[in-house]
Amino acid sequence: MRCIAGIFFALALALCAGNLYGDNIEFDYLRRSDWGDGEQPDGGAGYSNVWNYKYSPRGDSYNLWNMQWTGSRWRGNGKLYCDIWFDGAHTNDLYDSIIVFNAPVSGTYDIDARFYANGPYGDGVKYRIHHNYTQIYHENNFPGQTKVIDIDSIEMNAGDFLAFRFNMRENSSYDTTTIQSLTITYIEPVVPEEPPVAVPEPVTLALVGLSLAGVILRSCAIRR
Numbered sequence: 237m238r239c240i241a242g243i244f245f246a247l248a249l250a251l252c253a254g255n256l257y258g259d260n261i262e263f264d265y266l267r268r269s270d271w272g273d274g275e276q277p278d279g280g281a282g283y284s285n286v287w288n289y290k291y292s293p294r295g296d297s298y299n300l301w302n303m304q305w306t307g308s309r310w311r312g313n314g315k316l317y318c319d320i321w322f323d324g325a326h327t328n329d330l331y332d333s334i335i336v337f338n339a340p341v342s343g344t345y346d347i348d349a350r351f352y353a354n355g356p357y358g359d360g361v362k363y364r365i366h367h368n369y370t371q372i373y374h375e376n377n378f379p380g381q382t383k384v385i386d387i388d389s390i391e392m393n394a395g396d397f398l399a400f401r402f403n404m405r406e407n408s409s410y411d412t413t414t415i416q417s418l419t420i421t422y423i424e425p426v427v428p429e430e431p432p433v434a435v436p437e438p439v440t441l442a443l444v445g446l447s448l449a450g451v452i453l454r455s456c457a458i459r460r
């Protein structure tokens with residue numbers, strides 16, 4: 237009988253604990269609302285200035301120069317083949333193409349991406365990811381292959397950025413990358429809700445009743 241009373245207590249506490257889970261915010265590159273804008277709002281989350289397009293001299297130097305809109309794609313200031321379009325990117329011999337994600341709020345972010353190296357020839361491409369000016373990822377990808385990128389728990393302040401940089405490796409022939417997916421997810425902190433202070437609703441009263449029943453049963457068991 238004492239055991240049954242304990243179960244009543246535990247059940248009541250668990251159901252009264254409130255919602256412990258927040259709402260994540262997903263920024264899906266392929267669902268951005270207007271891919272022709274220089275700084276694009278994200279269609280799903282209601283934040284503006286999330287995505288934009290840059291280029292940099294290849295190699296170890298790292299700049300973030302603004303691409304220009306050609307009418308059909310973004311291009312590194314007239315640098316042929318240094319391009320970004322709706323779901324793809326290409327580098328040229330002198331410059332890397334860069335997609336930038338600007339963090340709209342401070343917190344923890346995850347990266348999930350699938351980049352396909354079209355080829356069919358050439359020596360493949362190299363992907364780098366920078367958090368601001370610190371490199372956090374670099375991998376080669378080869379013609380016909382998909383690189384799956386899964387990076388969790390990046391702590392960013394509002395205004396920080398992630399730079400997805402497409403590099404030619406040794407030559408830029410056949411260096412088209414198709415962006416099969418690119419999602420940045422803001423992880424909402426887990427914060428317990430405050431205990432309710434309003435007038436008890438029927439469900440709450442029922443739980444209180446269950447708890448009282450447990451107390452009574454427990455008392456009876458002790459008397460015996």
Ligand SMILES: [Ca+2]
Pocket residue numbers: 358359360361403404405406407408409410411
């Ligand atoms: Ca190449």
